[in-house]
Amino acid sequence: MGPTGAPRRPSKIIALPAIPRIDHWRPVTHPPALSPAGLHLWKIRTGRGGAPLARLWPLLSPRESERAARLRFDRHREPYVRAHAGLRRILSGYLGIAPAAIGFRYGDAGKPVLEGASGLEFNLTTSGELALAALSLGTPVGVDCERIGDRGDILAIASRMFTPEQASRIAAAPPEDRLWQFHIAWTTLEADVKADGCGLSGQDRPAARSTRRIEHCVPEPGFVAALARERLPPVEDWINLTLPAHSE
Numbered sequence: 001m002g003p004t005g006a007p008r009r010p011s012k013i014i015a016l017p018a019i020p021r022i023d024h025w026r027p028v029t030h031p032p033a034l035s036p037a038g039l040h041l042w043k044i045r046t047g048r049g050g051a052p053l054a055r056l057w058p059l060l061s062p063r064e065s066e067r068a069a070r071l072r073f074d075r076h077r078e079p080y081v082r083a084h085a086g087l088r089r090i091l092s093g094y095l096g097i098a099p100a101a102i103g104f105r106y107g108d109a110g111k112p113v114l115e116g117a118s119g120l121e122f123n124l125t126t127s128g129e130l131a132l133a134a135l136s137l138g139t140p141v142g143v144d145c146e147r148i149g150d151r152g153d154i155l156a157i158a159s160r161m162f163t164p165e166q167a168s169r170i171a172a173a174p175p176e177d178r179l180w181q182f183h184i185a186w187t188t189l190e191a192d193v194k195a196d197g198c199g200l201s202g203q204d205r206p207a208a209r210s211t212r213r214i215e216h217c218v219p220e221p222g223f224v225a226a227l228a229r230e231r232l233p234p235v236e237d238w239i240n241l242t243l244p245a246h247s248e
C-alpha cells in the first residue's frame, strides 16, 4: 500500500539509458594538466550572486561586448557576460595569457576557436543560469547542455531532425519519458555538430551518425549535457572543475 493507503501500482521497468550525474566540481583558479586523452569539463554559474558585472565586462573582447550590449534584456545580458568572462578566465589558466588578451577566430557557422598554435580546443554551451565549457587538447570537442522542459511538438521536431530510429524510440516511449529521450537525442545532435563547427544553420538536418563518441551527463538536476569528440573518455574519467564562487 502507498502512504495514502491506496494500493501501490507495480513499478514499471523503464529502459532509460543511465546518465551519470556529476555531483562534484572542484573549485580551482589554475587548472590541472590536460593530456590529449583527457577531458576537462568546467561549470560556470551565470546567475546573480557572483562577481560584480563591472569587474567581468572588461574581460570581454569588443565583439563580445557589443553583442552583450545589443541584448535587450538584463536577464540575457548578465548570463552572457558571466559565461564569456568565465570562459576567458578558464582559458587564461591554460594559456598563461590575460583573459582579455585571448584571441578567437570564428568558423563559417560561428564556432570560436583559439588563435595561435596552443593545440587547446574548447566549446561553450549555456542554458539558463548554467554554462559548461569543455576543454580538450589537440582534438575538437562539442558540448551542448539543455534544461529538461517543454519544447512544444517534440514528435514533429524528432521526425524532422533525428534518425528514423531515434524518432520512433521517442514516439514509443511512455509519455513521462519522452521529454528525457528527446533531450538526450537533441543534445547528441547539437554536441556533434558543435564539434565540427558546422552548426544547424536553420535547416532540417536528420542526425547522421558521425564517428565521434558521444557521452551524456547530468551536470545539475533538471539538465542534461552531451559531449562529442573522437576518442572521448567515459564520464567517470572526466575532470570536473569550476571557478571559485567569489570570482564567477
Ligand SMILES: CC(C)(COP(=O)(O)OP(=O)(O)OC[C@H]1O[C@@H](n2cnc3c(N)ncnc32)[C@H](O)[C@@H]1OP(=O)(O)O)[C@@H](O)C(=O)NCCC(=O)NCCS
Pocket (backbone or CB within 6 Å): 080, 108, 109, 110, 111, 112, 123, 124, 125, 126, 127, 143, 144, 145, 190, 193, 194, 195, 196, 197, 198, 199, 200, 201, 202
Ligand atoms: C551552434 C549552435 C548549434 C549553438 O546551439 P545553441 O544550443 O543555441 O547554443 P549553445 O549554448 O549550446 O552554444 C553556444 C555557444 O557555442 C559556440 N558556437 C557558436 N557557433 C558555433 C558553431 N557553429 N559550432 C560550435 N560552437 C559554436 C559559441 O561559444 C556560442 O556561445 P555564444 O553564442 O554565447 O557566443 C546553433 O546556434 C547553430 O546551429 N548555429 C549555426 C549558425 C549558422 O550556421 N550560421 C550561418 C553562418 S552566419
